[in-house]
Amino acid sequence: MNPAHPHDDTGFDAQARGLHRASLAQVSPQTLMRLRTARHEAQRAAPESARSWRWLTATAFSAVLAVGIGLQFLPRTSTAPAPGAATPVAVTDGETALDEASAGALEEDPDLYLWLASADAQPLAME
Amino acid sequence: MLVSATPNPLMDTPASPAPAATLELFLADIGPRAFRFAEAGLRHRDDALDVVQDAMMKMIVYRDRPAAEWTPLFWSILRRRIVDMQRRAGFRLRWLLPTGDRGEESPVDWAPDLGAGPSQAHDQREAYARLVQALRALPARQREAFTLRVLEELDVADTARVMGCSEGSVKTHLSRAREALQKQLEEFR
Numbered sequence: 001m002n003p004a005h006p007h008d009d010t011g012f013d014a015q016a017r018g019l020h021r022a023s024l025a026q027v028s029p030q031t032l033m034r035l036r037t038a039r040h041e042a043q044r045a046a047p048e049s050a051r052s053w054r055w056l057t058a059t060a061f062s063a064v065l066a067v068g069i070g071l072q073f074l075p076r077t078s079t080a081p082a083p084g085a086a087t088p089v090a091v092t093d094g095e096t097a098l099d100e101a102s103a104g105a106l107e108e109d110p111d112l113y114l115w116l117a118s119a120d121a122q123p124l125a126m127e
Numbered sequence: 128m129l130v131s132a133t134p135n136p137l138m139d140t141p142a143s144p145a146p147a148a149t150l151e152l153f154l155a156d157i158g159p160r161a162f163r164f165a166e167a168g169l170r171h172r173d174d175a176l177d178v179v180q181d182a183m184m185k186m187i188v189y190r191d192r193p194a195a196e197w198t199p200l201f202w203s204i205l206r207r208r209i210v211d212m213q214r215r216a217g218f219r220l221r222w223l224l225p226t227g228d229r230g231e232e233s234p235v236d237w238a239p240d241l242g243a244g245p246s247q248a249h250d251q252r253e254a255y256a257r258l259v260q261a262l263r264a265l266p267a268r269q270r271e272a273f274t275l276r277v278l279e280e281l282d283v284a285d286t287a288r289v290m291g292c293s294e295g296s297v298k299t300h301l302s303r304a305r306e307a308l309q310k311q312l313e314e315f316r
Contacts, residue, residue, distance in 0.1 A: 013305075016277060017280070019251065019254055022251045022255065023255045026238045027162065039151070039155060042154065042187050043187070
């Protein structure tokens with residue numbers, strides 16, 4: 001430590017480090033005992049937490065498996081439709097086709113855009 | 128001079144960079160270091176031991192990480208525990224024990240003088256107590272930077288990881304810490 005050279009810190013650092021190492025060798029036996037106990041308790045707690053994670057994983061996996069098996073027994077509506085359900089499906093298909101046709105017509109008809117730009121369409125838009 | 132005791136050549140060798148073989152060995156080695164770090168930050172021996180135990184318990188979760196990562200991980204965990212404890216202690220002091228004796232600092236933990244050289248041990252203890260007093264007078268970030276970077280010899284990158292800041296901030300804190308410590312310890316001469 002030399003106050004005349006504030007940037008020359010190696011001496012100061014080395015002294016502080018040496019003192020720190022000396023202090024590590026002088027930790028009291030009671031404190032060392034507490035540290036040892038803390039270490040052992042931490043080690044003992046570790047397998048318990050690992051076991052609990054294994055149980056949680058096993059339980060979650062079993063639950064997923066049970067749900068998967070249960071789904072196998074449910075009736076499949078999409079692959080085997082009931083006879084009464086055929087008409088609505090057909091209607092739905094028809095409506096979809098109609099919607100697509102009208103949408104196509106609107107896209108292809110230039111008169112629609114001319115009418116939209118004309119003065120006739122503005123009162124309708126005000127309503 | 129900061130240290131008046133005769134320097135021990137074995138103590139001047141840098142800390143071994145080789146990672147510990149097992150987490151048990153790692154915790155056994157770092158335990159006293161962690162205690163000294165916490166003791167300087169918390170001022171109470173029992174609080175320091177509590178946070179070290181908490182950090183060890185938490186560290187077990189990361190036992191599967193590569194051993195090279197254990198050191199910065201552990202210091203990071205311990206630092207956070209100390210900050211939490213300081214906040215709780217501050218709350219207790221402000222609201223629950225305004226005139227209690229919790230504000231008094233514990234003396235530095237030191238083994239009783241046994242065997243040869245009691246005066247040398249006494250000198251070391253006095254010198255270390257002065258260093259700890261000076262460290263406790265520093266702002267927390269400066270104390271952390273000096274302890275981790277200089278005393279524990281972590282590199283700048285690891286110190287930055289532990290402190291959760293940039294490497295430039297570490298250098299700034301360290302520079303200010305050195306300046307303040309040199310000034311304080313000079314006054315003790």
